[in-house]
Amino acid sequence: MAIFLQLLFTGLGIGAIYALVALGFVLLIRAASVVNFAQGQFAMVGAYMLVVCLNVLGLPYLLSMAISVVLMAVFGVIFAGATYWPLRHRGGLPVIISTIGASIFLENIVLFLYGPSPEVLPGLFDSPGIQVGQVFMDSQYLSILVAATLLVVLQYFIFEKTLLGKKLQATSQDKEMASLLGIPVAAMILFTFSYSAMLGGIAGMLVAPVLFVSVGMGGLIALKAFAANIIGGYGSIPGAILGGLALGVAETMGAAYISVPYKDAFAFAMLLMFLAVRPQGLFGEKISEKA
Amino acid sequence: MILSRRSVLVGTAIAAATPLRFARGEDTIKIGGIAPITGPAAEAGKFMQNGAAMALEKINGAGGVLGKKLEWVVEDDATTNPGAVLGFSRLVSRGDCVAYTGSIRSTQVQAIAPDVLKAAKPVMFGGTNPGLTQTGNPWLFRTRPNDNYSARVIADYGVNTLKKTKWVIIHSTDAFGTGGKDALVANLSKLGITPVLVQGYSNQQTDFTPVVLAVKQANPDVVSSYFTFENDLGIFARQLRQLGVTVPWVGSPSIINTTALNLAGRALFGTYGIADFTPDASPEATAYATEYVKRYKANPDNQSTWLYDALLILANAINTAKSTDPQEIRKAILAVKGFKGTEGTYNFDEKGDGLRGYNVVKNVNGKIVFDKRIEFTD
Numbered sequence: 260m261a262i263f264l265q266l267l268f269t270g271l272g273i274g275a276i277y278a279l280v281a282l283g284f285v286l287l288i289r290a291a292s293v294v295n296f297a298q299g300q301f302a303m304v305g306a307y308m309l310v311v312c313l314n315v316l317g318l319p320y321l322l323s324m325a326i327s328v329v330l331m332a333v334f335g336v337i338f339a340g341a342t343y344w345p346l347r348h349r350g351g352l353p354v355i356i357s358t359i360g361a362s363i364f365l366e367n368i369v370l371f372l373y374g375p376s377p378e379v380l381p382g383l384f385d386s387p388g389i390q391v392g393q394v395f396m397d398s399q400y401l402s403i404l405v406a407a408t409l410l411v412v413l414q415y416f417i418f419e420k421t422l423l424g425k426k427l428q429a430t431s432q433d434k435e436m437a438s439l440l441g442i443p444v445a446a447m448i449l450f451t452f453s454y455s456a457m458l459g460g461i462a463g464m465l466v467a468p469v470l471f472v473s474v475g476m477g478g479l480i481a482l483k484a485f486a487a488n489i490i491g492g493y494g495s496i497p498g499a500i501l502g503g504l505a506l507g508v509a510e511t512m513g514a515a516y517i518s519v520p521y522k523d524a525f526a527f528a529m530l531l532m533f534l535a536v537r538p539q540g541l542f543g544e545k546i547s548e549k550a
Numbered sequence: 551m552i553l554s555r556r557s558v559l560v561g562t563a564i565a566a567a568t569p570l571r572f573a574r575g576e577d578t579i580k581i582g583g584i585a586p587i588t589g590p591a592a593e594a595g596k597f598m599q600n601g602a603a604m605a606l607e608k609i610n611g612a613g614g615v616l617g618k619k620l621e622w623v624v625e626d627d628a629t630t631n632p633g634a635v636l637g638f639s640r641l642v643s644r645g646d647c648v649a650y651t652g653s654i655r656s657t658q659v660q661a662i663a664p665d666v667l668k669a670a671k672p673v674m675f676g677g678t679n680p681g682l683t684q685t686g687n688p689w690l691f692r693t694r695p696n697d698n699y700s701a702r703v704i705a706d707y708g709v710n711t712l713k714k715t716k717w718v719i720i721h722s723t724d725a726f727g728t729g730g731k732d733a734l735v736a737n738l739s740k741l742g743i744t745p746v747l748v749q750g751y752s753n754q755q756t757d758f759t760p761v762v763l764a765v766k767q768a769n770p771d772v773v774s775s776y777f778t779f780e781n782d783l784g785i786f787a788r789q790l791r792q793l794g795v796t797v798p799w800v801g802s803p804s805i806i807n808t809t810a811l812n813l814a815g816r817a818l819f820g821t822y823g824i825a826d827f828t829p830d831a832s833p834e835a836t837a838y839a840t841e842y843v844k845r846y847k848a849n850p851d852n853q854s855t856w857l858y859d860a861l862l863i864l865a866n867a868i869n870t871a872k873s874t875d876p877q878e879i880r881k882a883i884l885a886v887k888g889f890k891g892t893e894g895t896y897n898f899d900e901k902g903d904g905l906r907g908y909n910v911v912k913n914v915n916g917k918i919v920f921d922k923r924i925e926f927t928d
Contacts, residue, residue, distance in 0.1 A: 262763050262767070265759065265763060265793075266759060266760065266763065269757055269759040273756055273757050276756075366588070367588065370588060370592060374596070375587075375588075375592030375593040375595060375596050376593045376596075376809075376812075377593060377780075377781060377809065377812075377813060379812065379813055379815065387792055388792060395792055395793055395794070397792060466756075469756075469757075469785070470756055470781070470785065471781050471784060471785075471813050473590065473592075473781060474588070474592065475589060475590050475754075479754060479756055480756070511757065511759060511760060514760035514761075515759070515760035515763060515764070519749060519750060519751050519760055519761055519764070520723045520750045520751060520752050521752075522751070522752065522755065522760070523752060
């Protein structure tokens with residue numbers, strides 16, 4: 260039982276990271292019909308921003324995080340301007356290819372600017388964690404879980420309870436109609452890019468003390484996050500969160516109880532199973548062409 | 551800064567068009583090499599370039615090869631097998647390299663081996679999977695001791711010096727980790743020991759909790775490991791300590807690599823490592839380490855030394871052969887006896903293995919302390 264709980268805790272912690280990155284995916288799919296293959300690299304860029312603020316400039320932790328989040332928001336707009344804006348009238352595929360290009364570009368520009376040495380970031384808290392019964396709770400995994408929960412609540416609040424959120428939802432449902440109603444569609448889409456970059460960046464900053472900061476860290480997470488997206492339901496917000504958590508738990512349990520070398524296979528076997536049995540995912544609507 | 555498409559394109563084009571070279575000019579003798587300039591081992595790629603630069607300076611300072619300067623032309627392998635194959639084939643298709651250097655990663659050496667056979671020119675490499683030199687490929691030469699020796703040293707040290715009998719082996723499932731694991735299981739069995747747990751993992755993991763819990767359940771008195779990548783080793787080390795496993799740990803050379811020591815920090819204090827290169831093992835190693843620290847303000851590890859030795863041995867072989875004919879260079883490499891390098895004293899056998907010994911070191915609060923060197927004659 261102790262082992263099961265320990266695995267559950269770790270699985271949820273790692274799953275929360277997948278969920279945060281998956282959330283960024285979903286928002287862009289909904290707002291701009293863009294599958295952003297650079298979402299994982301957002302996490303990497305965010306983590307490097309934190310490294311620069313914290314290790315190079317020597318700023319305090321929370322201030323460094325705040326600065327990095329703001330920078331990520333700006334970065335999201337620049338990213339949209341470079342990859343989405345020039346291609347926005349050409350359908351989905353060119354933009355997807357352009358985000359793949361951007362993901363390669365981002366990895367290499369960071370490698371070029373920062374160099375190849377992987378970096379170590381301290382966790383949010385000095386203590387490595389707490390022992391609850393026979394379960395060791397890593398303080399950084401706890402931070403990840405708390406932060407993910409807060410962000411999900413915040414997002415729910417923004418999307419459901421504010422005018423901005425309603426405008427964002429309207430934009431994602433029908434851009435033409437939204438613009439007829441006087442909603443600045445372009446601004447809404449740029450905002451979504453910016454918000455999604457912030458989410459990705461935060462995921463990167465949170466996971467950095469666990470996974471270390473390296474140029475390739477984004478790729479590790481993004482593929483799982485994308486799978487989480489499909490499992491949860493393509494374009495569904497609660498789906499992305501639950502899909503991420505489910506994936507984290509499934510691969511951790513699968514590794515522990517069945518086979519460690521096939522850990523990644525469990526994640527993708529789950530994906531295949533969903534595609535075969537329930538292609539709309541946990542929360543997906545029956546896919547029909549958007550009018 | 552506004553990132554327009556044009557500026558991005560121009561930037562990419564400049565980056566793509568800038569070749570990495572260490573000496574310029576027409577009248578040079580060229581050695582082609584693949585290195586992880588990008589990908590998870592990009593830092594090791596930097597160390598390799600440092601080592602190569604030092605080797606070239608030494609060779610060219612002493613008159614070069616056949617009266618010309620030696621040049622090392624590097625192609626990125628992106629730390630992947632396809633990248634290695636592509637990089638190697640780009641080097642071969644240049645047509646002007648007289649020999650090559652491969653990878654420190656066994657999997658990648660395995661990947662390029664068929665092309666090495668076709669290229670029919672000597673390739674020096676650092677991967678330690680014992681099988682790499684056993685397949686009858688006459689062009690592969692290893693400048694590190696292979697894992698038959700590392701496994702013997704790990705088993706011997708753990709059983710006879712540390713007096714441990716309940717063994718756990720953690721290994722990567724790639725060519726390097728599997729080869730190391732097989733060799734260690736075989737050597738332990740010679741000493742009458744069957745490990746209580748042999749646990750593989752695939753490279754580039756985000757979490758090692760399942761592995762650590764399996765180790766904990768097996769209740770060993772010693773942990774041994776063959777880790778390929780330092781980030782995996784770092785995550786495992788930290789989680790192992792967090793979940794309360796404190797038994798001695800004897801690891802393959804990656805456990806004392808500069809990158810691993812930086813990433814894992816305290817989690818590796820008190821561990822034992824089997825090192826092909828360590829600064830205190832020989833005067834050559836000490837001299838190299840002193841020079842390296844002076845130049846690069848960082849500690850050297852085997853990621854640079856195997857290549858440093860490889861280039862010196864190649865230069866030596868070309869000068870001895872008085873020719874760049876591949877067969878002549880090959881004969882000259884195989885004739886190398888008593889060559890003192892940073893990794894040890896090279897005596898090549900007919901298979902292409904140059905070294906047969908490892909050092910045992912201990913991580914004492916982050917400082918690598920040399921214990922002893924164990925040489926084999928068979």
